[in-house]
Amino acid sequence: MVRAPCCEKTGLKRGPWAQEEDDILVDYINKNGHGSWRSLPKQAGLLRCGKSCRLRWTNYLRPDIKRGPFTAEEEKLVIQLHAILGNRWAAIAAQLPGRTDNEIKNLWNTHLRKRLMSKGIDPQTHEPFCPEGSTKRLPASSSTRHMAQWESARLEAEARLSMESLGLSQLTSPNKITNTDYFLRVWHSEVGESFRKGKPVCFSPASQASVSSTTTDMGTKLDHEPDTGLSCVTMKDDSITFNPGVTNPSSPNEMEDSSDTVLQLFFDFHGHNDMSFLEA
């Protein structure tokens, strides 16, 4: 099928938006809503294509856009979400109110990616760079760690909300949106739902192709590629069990009590916070 151009290009202005154009667009949308983006420029009297108007509105003119530099908290969250979602900037942006996918993408490409690389972390896989030909494995993969982070943040958020529902909200900052709130939101979002239901969820984007999932009547199990021997997550009801090394049952690393594993990973997360360099 031959694709029609998104708009008639001839006679349309391109490049940076002038203040008057911004004013016209904002004024029109405030009065009429954006409706069909394709027909908007004509109706508003703008010599722009609809796509350009939509981009300008969503990335710059929208009233709920939060301008200014990213906070350390936001940067930390972007890194964590990127580890879970990969380059799905719109999905990441959905968890950061007032931030656009474009802004987050730029932040990642200009700051965070380089910062991770300078710390010896592969920004795509979130795994430490391994020397060429090295077969040595880390004790716990970052994929496993991310899941521990995810789970611990969720538990923390649930606990906090429980406290608030019991009238203990004074113990926490009432108006402050914490990191755990974001995680809770993700947990209850489409992404979290996929995770809970055991749909193939990629925690380490680069390994997406190698992740397989099987569902049994006992619950759902997400296994990494057997030859990695890195991690396995079992989900039953609403609980998650982490079993590092489970793909190799004879492994001495296998832990009988998975809850101990979770606890260990939890302490690992809080004790050796990967994101500590962001505070610097």
Add this chain to the structure above:
DNA sequence: AACTAGATCAACCGCGCATTA
């Protein structure tokens, strides 16, 4: 002061998906 290289970010482009005719 002038030049250059690197960093930043707004905007564009093309593709894929969903919806409609």
Add this chain to the structure above:
DNA sequence: ATAATGCGCGGTTGATCTAGT
């Protein structure tokens, strides 16, 4: 069932800014 259309997304580009020489 198929083509046409609209929209949103991720990748890329290029203008502008800034720091270093």
